[in-house]
Amino acid sequence: MKSIIVNKNIVELEYAVRGRIPQRAAVLKKEGKQIIPCNIGNPQALGQKPITFYRDILSLLENPKLILRERKIGELKSISNYALDLADDLLTQMETGLGAYTESKGFSFIRESVAKYIDKRDGIDSSQPNLQSNPDNIFLTDGASEGAKAVLELLITNNKDGIMIPIPQYPLYSATIRRCGGAQVNYYPDEDDDWSLNIENLEDSINAAISDGINVKAIVVINPANPTGAILNDDSIKQVIDFAGKHDLAIIADEVYQENLYGGIFTSFAKAIGDRKIPLFSLHSVSKGFYGECGQRGGYLEVRNPPDVENSELSFIELLFKVSSVNLCSNTIGQALVYLMVNPPDQNSDEFSSFNSEKKQILDELFEKATIIRNSFKEMDGMECFGKIGALYLFPRINHLASGKTDFDYCMSLLEETGLCVVNGSGFGQKSDTHHLRIAFLPSKALLQNVLPKWIDFHNKYVNQ
Amino acid sequence: MKSIIVNKNIVELEYAVRGRIPQRAAVLKKEGKQIIPCNIGNPQALGQKPITFYRDILSLLENPKLILRERKIGELKSISNYALDLADDLLTQMETGLGAYTESKGFSFIRESVAKYIDKRDGIDSSQPNLQSNPDNIFLTDGASEGAKAVLELLITNNKDGIMIPIPQYPLYSATIRRCGGAQVNYYPDEDDDWSLNIENLEDSINAAISDGINVKAIVVINPANPTGAILNDDSIKQVIDFAGKHDLAIIADEVYQENLYGGIFTSFAKAIGDRKIPLFSLHSVSKGFYGECGQRGGYLEVRNPPDVENSELSFIELLFKVSSVNLCSNTIGQALVYLMVNPPDQNSDEFSSFNSEKKQILDELFEKATIIRNSFKEMDGMECFGKIGALYLFPRINHLASGKTDFDYCMSLLEETGLCVVNGSGFGQKSDTHHLRIAFLPSKALLQNVLPKWIDFHNKYVNQ
Numbered sequence: 001m002k003s004i005i006v007n008k009n010i011v012e013l014e015y016a017v018r019g020r021i022p023q024r025a026a027v028l029k030k031e032g033k034q035i036i037p038c039n040i041g042n043p044q045a046l047g048q049k050p051i052t053f054y055r056d057i058l059s060l061l062e063n064p065k066l067i068l069r070e071r072k073i074g075e076l077k078s079i080s081n082y083a084l085d086l087a088d089d090l091l092t093q094m095e096t097g098l099g100a101y102t103e104s105k106g107f108s109f110i111r112e113s114v115a116k117y118i119d120k121r122d123g124i125d126s127s128q129p130n131l132q133s134n135p136d137n138i139f140l141t142d143g144a145s146e147g148a149k150a151v152l153e154l155l156i157t158n159n160k161d162g163i164m165i166p167i168p169q170y171p172l173y174s175a176t177i178r179r180c181g182g183a184q185v186n187y188y189p190d191e192d193d194d195w196s197l198n199i200e201n202l203e204d205s206i207n208a209a210i211s212d213g214i215n216v217k218a219i220v221v222i223n224p225a226n227p228t229g230a231i232l233n234d235d236s237i238k239q240v241i242d243f244a245g246k247h248d249l250a251i252i253a254d255e256v257y258q259e260n261l262y263g264g265i266f267t268s269f270a271k272a273i274g275d276r277k278i279p280l281f282s283l284h285s286v287s288k289g290f291y292g293e294c295g296q297r298g299g300y301l302e303v304r305n306p307p308d309v310e311n312s313e314l315s316f317i318e319l320l321f322k323v324s325s326v327n328l329c330s331n332t333i334g335q336a337l338v339y340l341m342v343n344p345p346d347q348n349s350d351e352f353s354s355f356n357s358e359k360k361q362i363l364d365e366l367f368e369k370a371t372i373i374r375n376s377f378k379e380m381d382g383m384e385c386f387g388k389i390g391a392l393y394l395f396p397r398i399n400h401l402a403s404g405k406t407d408f409d410y411c412m413s414l415l416e417e418t419g420l421c422v423v424n425g426s427g428f429g430q431k432s433d434t435h436h437l438r439i440a441f442l443p444s445k446a447l448l449q450n451v452l453p454k455w456i457d458f459h460n461k462y463v464n465q
Numbered sequence: 466m467k468s469i470i471v472n473k474n475i476v477e478l479e480y481a482v483r484g485r486i487p488q489r490a491a492v493l494k495k496e497g498k499q500i501i502p503c504n505i506g507n508p509q510a511l512g513q514k515p516i517t518f519y520r521d522i523l524s525l526l527e528n529p530k531l532i533l534r535e536r537k538i539g540e541l542k543s544i545s546n547y548a549l550d551l552a553d554d555l556l557t558q559m560e561t562g563l564g565a566y567t568e569s570k571g572f573s574f575i576r577e578s579v580a581k582y583i584d585k586r587d588g589i590d591s592s593q594p595n596l597q598s599n600p601d602n603i604f605l606t607d608g609a610s611e612g613a614k615a616v617l618e619l620l621i622t623n624n625k626d627g628i629m630i631p632i633p634q635y636p637l638y639s640a641t642i643r644r645c646g647g648a649q650v651n652y653y654p655d656e657d658d659d660w661s662l663n664i665e666n667l668e669d670s671i672n673a674a675i676s677d678g679i680n681v682k683a684i685v686v687i688n689p690a691n692p693t694g695a696i697l698n699d700d701s702i703k704q705v706i707d708f709a710g711k712h713d714l715a716i717i718a719d720e721v722y723q724e725n726l727y728g729g730i731f732t733s734f735a736k737a738i739g740d741r742k743i744p745l746f747s748l749h750s751v752s753k754g755f756y757g758e759c760g761q762r763g764g765y766l767e768v769r770n771p772p773d774v775e776n777s778e779l780s781f782i783e784l785l786f787k788v789s790s791v792n793l794c795s796n797t798i799g800q801a802l803v804y805l806m807v808n809p810p811d812q813n814s815d816e817f818s819s820f821n822s823e824k825k826q827i828l829d830e831l832f833e834k835a836t837i838i839r840n841s842f843k844e845m846d847g848m849e850c851f852g853k854i855g856a857l858y859l860f861p862r863i864n865h866l867a868s869g870k871t872d873f874d875y876c877m878s879l880l881e882e883t884g885l886c887v888v889n890g891s892g893f894g895q896k897s898d899t900h901h902l903r904i905a906f907l908p909s910k911a912l913l914q915n916v917l918p919k920w921i922d923f924h925n926k927y928v929n930q
Contacts, residue, residue, distance in 0.1 A: 002713055003773035004682065006619050007645075010784055011777040018569055018790035026568075044564035055528045062798075063524030066531070069543055076538055078530060099509035101752075101759045103491075104483055142607055142762070142796060154471050175791050180472075217469065248467055287566075294566045295797035297607070308468035312476040319475055325483035326640050331607060331796040332760035333527075 013178040015171050016427020021411055025421040036451060038440045039421045041226070041392040043292035046442040048362060051291060053083060053355045054340050058296075060087035061098055061336055082349035090336065098332040104325040106140025106300075107332075110339045114138050114300050117342035122271035130275060137303040137317055140338055142330045143294075144256050144285035147301030149176050150323045151252060151281045154316070155217050156182035162214035163252075164205060166197075168395065168428035168436070170226040170254070185209040185216055188431060191397065194387040195230035197221075199239045206247055218250040218279075219243070221269070224257040224390030227428045227438035229370075231264030231390040237272045250279035250307060256299070257391035259289035262367040264388035270304060279316075280304040286337040288392060290362040298334030298341070369448060370394060370441040376452045380459040392442065395425070398435040400463040407435040410462060418454045478643040480636050481892020486876050490886040501916060503905045504886045506691070506857040508757035511907040513827060516756060518548060518820045519805050523761075525552035526563055526801055547814035555801065563797040569790040571605025571765075572797075575804045579603050579765050582807035587736035595740060602768040602782055605803055607795045608759075609721050609750035612766030614641050615788045616717060616746045619781070620682050621647035627679035628717075629670060631662075633860065633893035633901070635691040635719070650674040650681055653896060656862065659852040660695035662686075664704045671712055683715040683744075684708070686734070689722040692893045692903035693860040694835075695852030696729030702737045715744035715772060721764070722856035724754035727832040729853035735769060744781075745769040751802040753857060755827040763799030763806070834913060835859060835906040841917045845924040857907065860890070863900040865928040872900040875927060883919045 022039045029035045037045055044050060056079045060067050067087055070079050091097060093109045105111060115133035118124075124131045141147040152163065153176075162183040165173045177184045187205035189195040202219075209216050221240055223232040244251050253269035269280055286298035306316035314322070329335075345351035370389045377383040382399035398407060408424040414437075415421050425436025443451070487504045494500045502510055509515060521544045525532050532552055535544050556562060558574045570576060580598035583589075589596045606612040617628065618641075627648040630638045642649045652670035654660040667684075674681050686705055688697040709716050718734035734745055751763035771781035779787070794800075810816035835854045842848040847864035863872060873889040879902075880886050890901025908916070 003775045004620070005622055005776050006774050006781070006784060007622050008776060010619055010788060011779070013787065013791070015787060015790050018793075040566065042566045045561045045566065050562070050564045059524040059528030059531060062527060063520045065543060066524060069541065073538060073541055076534065076541075078534055096510045096760075097515070098760050099515045099758045101505065101507045101510065143793065145792060154475055155469070157470055157472050172791060179791075293564045295561075295563050295794065297794075297796040309471050310468045311470050311473060314476070316471070319471060322478065322480060323475060325480050326478070326637060326644075327610060328483075328608065329760065329762075331762040331799060333798045334796060 009179050009181050013175040014427075015175050016423050017171060019423075019427060021408075021415060021423060022421055024412065025415055028415070028419070034419045036420050036443050036447060038442060039423045041288060041440050041442070042294050043392070043442050044294065047444055048292050048442065049358070050293065051355065051358055053080075053345060053351050054291065054293065054337060056080070056083045057087050057090070057340060058333060058336060060084070061090060061333075064091055064097070080349070080351045082345060082351040090339065098336070102329040102332060102335065104321060104327070104329055105138070106330060106335050108135065110140060110335055111135040111138040113339055114302070114342050118268075118270060118302060122268055124271075133270070133302060137306065139301045139320060139324055140330050140335045141299045141301055142297040142334055143287060144254065144283040144299035144301075145172050146330070147281070147283050147299060148172060148252065148254065150320055151301070152176045152182070153180050154319055154323070155250070156180040159183055160213055160215055162209050162216040164202075164209075164216060164219040164249070166220065166222065166225070168227050168425060168430050169220070170222055171428060173220050174429065183209070183214045185214060186429065187219075189225075189228070189230070191386050191431075195225060195228050196233060197236035197239055199243050202239070202243045216247065216249060218252055220252045220254065222254040224260055224264070224266070225387075226254070226257065226391055227393050227423070228387055228395040229389055229391045229393040230387030231261060231266065234267050234272070237267055237269065241269070241273055241276065241278060244278050245276060250281065253280060253282040255282055256285040256288050258284065259363075260366070260391050262370060262389040264390055270302070273304065277305050279307045286334065286341050289341070290359045291337070291341060292362075293337055296333050296337055297331055298337040300338055365445075366392070366441060369443070369445060372445065372448055373439060373441050373452065376456060379456045381463050383459065392440050393438050394441060395436050395438050398437065398463070401435050402463065402465055407437055410435070411437055413462060414455065414458055417458050418451055420451055420455060474644050474646050478640040479892075480640050481888050482636060484888075484892060486873070486880060486888060487886055489877065490880055493880070493884070499884045501885050501908050501912060503907060504888045506753060506905050506907070507759050508857070508907050509759065512909055513757050513907065514823070515758065516820065516823050518545075518810060518816050519756065519758065519802060521545070521548045522552050522555070522805060523798060523801060525549070526555060526798075529556055529562070545814070545816045547810060547816040555804065563801070567794040567797060567800065569786060569792070569794055570603070571795060571800050573600065575605060575800055576600040576603040578804055579767070579807050583733075583735060583767060587733055589736075598735070598767060602771065604766045604785060604789055605795050605800045606764045606766055607762040607799055608752060609719065609748040609764035609766075610637050611795070612746070612748050612764060613637060613717065613719065615785055616766070617641045617647070618645050619784055619788070620715070621645040624648055625678055625680055627674050627681040629667075629674075629681060629684040629714070631685065631687065631690070633692050633890060633895050634685070635687055636893060638685050639894065648674070648679045650679060651894065652684075654690075654693070654695070656851050656896075660690060660693050661698060662701035662704055664708050667704070667708045681712065681714060683717055685717045685719065687719040689725055689729070689731070689855030690852075691719070691722065691856050692858050692888070693852055694854055694856045694858040696726060696731065696855040699732050699737070702732055702734065706734070706738055706741065706743060709743050710741060715746065718745060718747040720747055721750040721753050723749065724828075725831070725856050727835060727854040729855055735767070738769065742770045744772045751799065751806050754806070755824045756802070756806060757827075758802055761798050761802055762796055763802040765803055830910075831857070831906060834908070834910060837910065837913055838904060838906050838917065841921060844921045846928050848924065857905050858903050859906060860901050860903050863902065863928070866900050867928065867930055872902055875900070876902055878927060879920065879923055882923050883916055885916055885920060
């Protein structure tokens with residue numbers, strides 16, 4: 001076949017989290033070098049144990065005969081009665097088990113459960129029906145990415161449709177905007193003020209876009225943030241909402257790290273918006289938090305105040321439904337995990353205390369590891385790190401880089417010398433003339449104790465060469 | 466927010482398999498009517514049992530502690546030693562279990578396993594290295610749809626890039642071509658000759674497209690076919706390959722029904738192409754065959770002879786890799802099911818005979834049910850059905866419809882009167898002035914014995930009204 005021209009949007013999109021540095025790491029690993037993969041928030045790849053309760057349920061859903069067997073074997077039983085009853089109940093509600101396509105949006109009882117969880121999280125009860133979450137506007141998805149992609153694909157009609165994204169950002173957004181042929185409009189959280197947002201910065205950004213003829217349609221906010229790990233304060237959230245209201249923008253709130261908080265408080269955009277009629281798309285996932293079930297690909301998209309659509313007889317929700325129909329449905333194990341994520345074991349159950357102690361141990365350890373890494377920055381010349389610790393990442397600024405060197409060079413050399421695989425700040429976007437890296441704080445403490453001294457050594461030599 | 470303009474490609478795409486008729490069925494079901502969902506190939510929704518061996522393995526992968534427990538409980542054991550050993554082995558090869566993101570293309574040992582399966586299926590051994598499947602060109606995907614979408618998205622650059630699709634076709638293809646903004650180029654298998662293909666029809670179709678200024682890049686073939694259920698004979702396959710070679714087209718071979726054969730023989734495009742350098746994208750899935758694990762979303766895309774790319778430094782495979790990277794990875798349970806699909810139990814194992822008897826029972830029953838339905842067409846005035854029976858579908862032609870009535874009207878009335886939910890032929894495309902419907906032959910024999918007489922009654926009244 002003669003050579004062909006392919007979709008230039010795909011040619012041009014970039015995705016550093018799985019880009020050249022991790023690809024080099026894969027080669028080194030094959031050659032026998034020990035690699036510590038901190039390029040991605042993938043906890044179980046670095047030894048985090050799955051929550052026992054979740055896996056008990058999932059195994060019973062895959063293999064219902066084990067429920068009865070477990071009930072029969074008496075003292076040898078290793079699954080709680082609570083889990084056995086729940087698995088039974090879930091199978092009844094699913095009707096067709098895990099092996100059939102579900103409704104396009106996902107099992108309706110799970111979507112109802114998600115809506116209840118959101119209301120409970122945000123302190124909304126039946127006395128405020130207009131603020132309650134609507135299960136019909138919830139879509140269960142293969143991880144959170146799929147929901148973000150569906151919304152962006154629907155919003156973007158041409159290269160003058162703009163989406164505001166924070167810089168730095170998780171490259172899913174820049175990549176998807178590029179893939180859909182839209183315009184990326186950068187805004188800049190204030191690093192030195194713990195990555196807070198303020199309306200002046202947002203105004204500067206949209207005004208520049210408008211003067212370029214861009215029709216800005218939505219603003220993406222990631223909270224807790226990826227890659228910075230920062231947690232937005234309530235004032236920042238309010239400023240985004242006011243800004244979106246003023247400029248008629250939808251808000252895409254990536255809230256997948258809402259349980260990864262170490263010192264900050266999470267406020268959802270759903271709660272903060274209240275009864276203002278601003279379109280909101282919020283995303284959550286089973287991949288992060290203390291669950292860390294990345295490979296099982298579960299997530300949800302919740303829509304509030306869907307915008308009216310001018311060029312279709314179908315509503316925005318019906319159009320999203322059509323997209324999800326072509327995909328048939330998200331995977332059923334991921335859907336079941338979403339159910340478990342929004343339904344922790346009952347306080348009075350025989351499952352509660354072990355579940356909670358596993359949860360606490362994972363979150364405590366994550367915080368401890370983040371602190372150990374952050375403290376080691378103090379021994380690195382010109383390494384500074386801002387913001388409360390959230391998500392699974394630290395995003396330190398490398399203030400002293402020899403001229404001509406980039407953070408990409410730094411990270412590649414760090415990988416070659418220590419086996420530590422992190423991602424260069426430029427892979428997420430950053431203010432010009434700044435240099436950063438993102439590290440996922442997931443390696444075991446033993447591994448950190450081994451590698452951090454090497455990193456400190458490497459750093460001080462590298463920046464002072 | 467003011468009303469907005471959304472992506473017209475999504476506004477315009479259609480997907481009848483989950484369109485107005487099944488949506489009406491959902492409403493009727495809520496109202497208490499018994500619905501028989503034959504609109505979609507979803508075997509377990511209609512009572513087909515999952516293969517025990519698969520579910521044993523999946524439950525052990527989700528919950529590895531059960532392996533040891535099972536080995537300990539002696540007579541109470543309900544999982545074979547073969548399955549226990551295999552689960553152990555798979556967990557070792559996975560290293561990080563089901564909960565971590567895998568490589569973007571999927572676990573490499575599973576991709577290697579798929580390559581071996583393809584070679585064995587096609588009778589290729591190490592004496593023909595140029596014909597062997599390459600694991601680096603295999604992508605594990607969430608069902609087969611995802612692979613088809615990735616290829617089409619990469620091939621289509623604008624509305625003059627054409628993709629040839631059979632009429633009738635599975636609407637994933639028309640919907641995705643529309644979504645990517647490309648041009649759909651129809652070709653017409655010969656219904657009265659058992660839906661065979663011939664080069665004259667293909668030439669007519671491409672010539673018409675070329676004279677419209679369309680740059681045709683690929684031809685989609687579905688074998689066994691969806692919606693017709695027909696199995697392509699070797700001559701048809703050869704004609705497609707010659708045609709693709711002559712016109713410099715890639716072939717997209719949707720072969721997800723390759724184990725659903727009742728009287729015909731399956732030849733893969735990979736085998737038929739041999740050493741000709743024609744780009745081939747073949748798709749397979751765990752959703753169909755005798756496995757029917759639709760909800761668990763496993764599949765693969767195999768690429769052969771990837772085309773050279775003019776406008777990128779990256780190769781076609783590297784570009785597909787980039788797309789899969791943004792998705793992070795397909796779900797791990799789906800990946801594990803692909804492994805199981807391509808590795809049936811060893812002939813000498815304690816699992817072999819029960820596995821095979823389950824497999825045989827499912828396939829025998831499908832054939833029997835297809836035959837029962839097809840025979841009932843003989844009692845319906847002017848109902849004709851062509852082709853060897855394959856896939857999960859029959860696609861009879863309704864020759865006598867009262868003037869002014871469409872097959873959509875027919876199917877909607879059939880649903881209202883009998884609860885039987887099928888899809889109108891126009892949902893898949895069909896030759897003008899013909900009328901069809903697609904029925905998935907999945908309901909139990911008891912259900913069929915109940916509903917078929919009602920259908921026959923309905924039909925003869927409806928077409929003679």
